[in-house]
Amino acid sequence: MITIKDIAARLQVSPSTVGRALADDSRISASMKQRVLEVAGEMGYVANRAARMMRGVSSNLVGLVVPDIRNSFFSTMAHALSKCLEQEGYQLTLSETDDDRQTELRQIRELTSANVAGIIIVPSAKPHAETVRLLGMTPHIQLLRKHAALGEQWFGIDDYQAVYQPTRHLVELGHRRIAYIGSLGELPTGGARVKGFRDALALAGGDGQGMEQLGAPGSREFARDALRGLLAQPQPPTALVTGSVLHTFAVLEELWSSGVDVPGQLSVAGFGDELAFRWWGPGLTTVALPVSELATACGLWFVHRMKQKSANSAPYSSITPPTLIVRGSTRPVGPAAA
Structure with missing residues (x-):
């Protein structure tokens, strides 16, 4: 050597x-x-990076901590951040937590011990106190999710509108029995999406009947079981809204395999605008979320902050709005269902 x-x-x-x-x-x-x-x-x-770190020299590594890289949200985000940081002389390193606070703490410990230049994190619902302490000593920013204990620097989407818009669309089409399959409210994103569903359903007045099925954010099996249960009810929903990309994929798979007529039997509005959603059946009505653009904006802002080497940055939040895309999977409710 x-x-x-x-x-x-x-x-x-x-x-x-x-x-x-x-x-x-x-x-x-x-x-x-x-x-x-x-x-x-x-x-x-x-x-010799190790020798540089022993001398207290910060590396050019930036850690990205996400719950599940199988979620296209996070893989798209990682790709955009990698390209953005590379142009600025930084290298992205990826850590996965599976939304477990102990795993999250272990990953943060490893990153801080490597003297990384900064950390971009999609935090778990209840970060460990030690995680909070370590991040407080390291330049960091939250992405998609925001936890108050981790500071006020955050880039995210408008989770409330991401579910409010498609639910309101279904209400305006005349649907009153509307189901929602999404994440538990213990995560800030999940709570905002549930509120968006409930507020939009309230536009139907006393006739609105919401059927909420809330479970693990990354569980496809939960979403499939929830859909089966909803369709087996004496008065099944005439419309369905999903609150995550993985839940949307699971619902579409189950609808396809069970032969449910969409939108004749059930109008469906999804979450995210994957390429496959455009080609599924009659085309999926959904909300488009510019994740790549959001991640790039976050990366550029974070690089600027790291280069400033400011110990105390002023609070900063950036919220990206979703866009409702109407395709063939939703239609006005039929007379029988109404």
């Missing part, structure tokens, strides 16, 4: 001069820095 001493011998200068040049030290001239970089590249020198 090529070392700083090897480069110094080649250039006939001291190892300390080479080390300072590689660290972009102001005491070293621009011409010497250029010579050192050229020789280092020719010799195949790779910086």
Whole structure:
């Protein structure tokens, strides 16, 4: 392995001069820095990150902590952040928590011990006190979810409108028995979406009948079981709204396999605008959420903050609105169902 001493011998200068040049030290001239970089590249020198961290030098790594990379929300987000940070000289490293606070704490410990430049986190419902303490010592920002204990820097979507809009659309089509399959309210996103469903259903007045099925945010099996139970009721819903991408996929799979007529038997409004949703059956009515644009904006803002090296940043929140897209999976309620 090529070392700083090897480069110094080649250039006939001291190892300390080479080390300072590689660290972009102001005491070293621009011409010497250029010579050192050229020789280092020719010799195949790779910086010893561990040694840099022992000297207290922050790395160029930025940690992204998400609940479940199988969720297209988070994989799309990770891709956009990776490209954004790469252009600014940072490298993204990914950690998965499965929405478990102990796993989340372990991941945060590993990232902070590696002296990362910063952390972008989709927090669990109840972060551990130690997680809060460690993040308080590290530049960080929350994405999609916001927990008050983790500060006021946050980029997210309008979760309330993401469910309010499709539910209101169904109410305006004349539907009164409307079901909702979504996440438990213990997460701020889940709570806002449930409220959006209830407020939109209230537009139907006393005739509105909401059928809520709330469960684990990433469980497809829960969504499939919930749909089966709803359709087996004596008076099943005439319309359905889903509150997450994974729940939407599970519902569409179950509807397809069970042969339910959409929208003849059941009008369906989904969450997120995956490519597959456009091609499913008559085309899925859903809410589009610009996750990639949101992640890029978050990344650029966070890079600016890290470069400022400000100990106490002012509170900052950015909320991206969703867009309702009406396709063939919803239609006015039939006379019999009404």
